[in-house]
Amino acid sequence: MTKPILSIDIGGTHLRFASIDDSGHILKKETYAHATLSRDDFFKDLDQKINQWISAHTCRAVAMALPIVMDEKMGVVYDAPNLPFLRGQNIYQRFSSLKVPWVLENDANCAALGEAWLGHGKEIDSFCFLTLGTGVGGGLILNRKLWKGVRGMACEIGHIKIDFSNQFPCSCGDYGCLEAFASSSALQKRTGITSKDLYEKAKKEDPEALALFKEMGKKLGRGIASVSNLLNIECFILGGRLSGAFPYFYPSAIDMAKHSSMKGPAEHLEILQSQLGDDAGMLGAAYRYLIL
Numbered sequence: 001m002t003k004p005i006l007s008i009d010i011g012g013t014h015l016r017f018a019s020i021d022d023s024g025h026i027l028k029k030e031t032y033a034h035a036t037l038s039r040d041d042f043f044k045d046l047d048q049k050i051n052q053w054i055s056a057h058t059c060r061a062v063a064m065a066l067p068i069v070m071d072e073k074m075g076v077v078y079d080a081p082n083l084p085f086l087r088g089q090n091i092y093q094r095f096s097s098l099k100v101p102w103v104l105e106n107d108a109n110c111a112a113l114g115e116a117w118l119g120h121g122k123e124i125d126s127f128c129f130l131t132l133g134t135g136v137g138g139g140l141i142l143n144r145k146l147w148k149g150v151r152g153m154a155c156e157i158g159h160i161k162i163d164f165s166n167q168f169p170c171s172c173g174d175y176g177c178l179e180a181f182a183s184s185s186a187l188q189k190r191t192g193i194t195s196k197d198l199y200e201k202a203k204k205e206d207p208e209a210l211a212l213f214k215e216m217g218k219k220l221g222r223g224i225a226s227v228s229n230l231l232n233i234e235c236f237i238l239g240g241r242l243s244g245a246f247p248y249f250y251p252s253a254i255d256m257a258k259h260s261s262m263k264g265p266a267e268h269l270e271i272l273q274s275q276l277g278d279d280a281g282m283l284g285a286a287y288r289y290l291i292l
């Protein structure tokens with residue numbers, strides 16, 4: 001039997017490990033809180049966990065999804081809002097001591113690949129995957145292939161501009177980005193409560209919470225329309241924690257997306273909710289290794 005792949009989703013607060021076989025079955029998975037966020041200890045802890053897991057579960061390779069913007073040619077991390085100590089690091093050197101083959105990829109790209117492999121993307125050749133979480137990430141699949149741009153930094157959809165009032169700061173340092181409206185951090189900043197609590201309120205039909213999700217949907221729809229006009233892709237698939245509130249923002253998102261798109265691209269425009277949940281990134285990282 002072919003040995004599985006150790007797939008790791010490295011997030012801002014947790015590490016998620018899984019053994020995944022070549023058909024996409026998750027054989028075992030575990031979640032660990034970060035033991036430390038000091039740079040050297042972080043890598044020491046990660047190395048240790050990887051080596052232990054590989055020995056215990058006889059994995060043949062390691063595939064990692066990371067929340068970073070990286071120059072793929074050089075391996076240098078440009079930005080890592082959720083793990084800022086990675087900025088400026090040569091990430092390839094950091095993993096050079098691993099004793100099995102390994103790959104790493106931006107986490108939103110991994111989620112898009114996971115969706116292409118095992119989700120809605122099985123039936124759709126070209127789509128854009130949006131991760132709605134603390135920030136807004138994106139992965140673009142064109143004709144069944146991940147589009148990465150010249151140096152692996154394509155599809156930063158969270159930072160397309162949808163507001164020009166200079167009133168809504170974004171984590172990137174600019175104003176008016178999609179992320180400043182359609183992320184859990186943006187909602188929390190605006191309301192003072194977590195997006196999870198906001199979701200619970202919406203479930204109880206709280207008018208304020210429903211209005212906030214409606215407004216968020218409009219902004220999301222505007223961003224989606226810009227990408228739709230540019231690429232004329234078939235579908236936008238939404239994942240990440242905040243996508244759980246899909247029923248509350250979908251109606252205004254699809255209305256605005258169709259309204260703001262050119263008539264042609266608008267006609268077949270679809271917005272779907274990912275069905276892979278939290279596993280999309282880990283599955284996509286494994287797939288990234290398999291299609292090397």
Ligand SMILES: [Zn+2]
Pocket residue numbers: 158159170171172173174175177179
């Ligand atoms: Zn931004």
